[in-house]
Amino acid sequence: MAELRGQIKANEPMASHVSWRAGGPAARAFFPADLDDLAAFLGGMRHDEPLLLVGLGSNLLVRDGGFDGTAIFTHGALDTLRREPDGSFYAEAGVASPKLARFVGRQGCAEAEFLAGIPGTVGGALAMNAGCHGGETWRYVEKVLMLNRQGEKLLRGPDEFAVGYRHVGLKSATDEVFAAAWFRFPPGDAGLAQARMKELLERRVATQPLALPNAGSVFRNPPGDHAARLIEAAGLKGTQIEGAQVSEKHSNFIVNPDGVASASAIEMLIGRVQAEIRQKFGISLVREVRIVGAVGQGGERS
DSSP states (O other): OTTOOSEEEEEEEGGGTSTTOOOOEEEEEEEOSSHHHHHHHHHTSOTTOOEEEESSOTTEEEOTTBEEEEEEEOTTTSOOEEEOTTSOEEEETTSBHHHHHHHHHHTTBOSOGGGGGOOSBHHHHHHHTOEETTEEGGGGEEEEEEEETTOOEEEEOGGGEEEETTEEEESSOSSEEEEEEEEOOOBOOHHHHHHHHHHHHHHHHHHSOTTSOBOSOOBOOOTTSOHHHHHHHTTOTTOEETTEEEOSSOTTOEEOTTSOOOHHHHHHHHHHHHHHHHHHHSOOOOBOSEEESBOSTTOOBO
16 A cells, blocks of 8 residues: 555554543554545455544544554545535535535525534534434435445435434445535525524533533434433433543533543443433433444453
């Protein structure tokens, strides 16, 4: 891979790259220079190498035993964002969702404001159909650019994906990753879009523990209910395990207030919340955050 322009590192500490500030290292890490560089890297990899795509690390926990594969960091590399001649918006996977929201608003289009409340990248938003305040990512997707493990670029339409609530999967392949997407938003007013984004961000600051290390909403909302309401009703607000805490401000957030919680402590607290909600209400909370890697010493690979 001598022709690569990006940087390859060994034993990269993932706690530095995830918003929980916890977890073990990735055996290998690649920081591509751009989309073509990433395609070249994928084309030269072993076909069975475990891959982990990382944007802002805002929805991810790497277990203390680390990730025995290659982590690829898209933010700051896959960062092209532009308005196309046909009026659609092209955004690569490493573009921060709030940046896309601001760009769309300035271009006089509406309904992208919800993206300002998603603390991740376009790649992550595509992978989980991220949404909030009534908006969902895939409602606005016209087509996507994928990369497969051979480094080939493939254009795909929304009909080729199974899109659900906080989950998206290709119907016909499993070895592709999101590289970019084209979005279309309806016409709007730039001033109104800016005001709406300001309102949504003020609401986030008022209701979410943004000043503390967290990974956003930990659980999906069950049908007809809210995970936060169930957790609070179960008396779990403020519950702690070894430095990890159910937020006092928003009970669907788990925070690492002193930065000392291990990935294991965070995962144990997630499991405790799930167990108590199941016991008290008969409801199984589904994780929204992604957990990967191996547990600590003596543990088994997940």
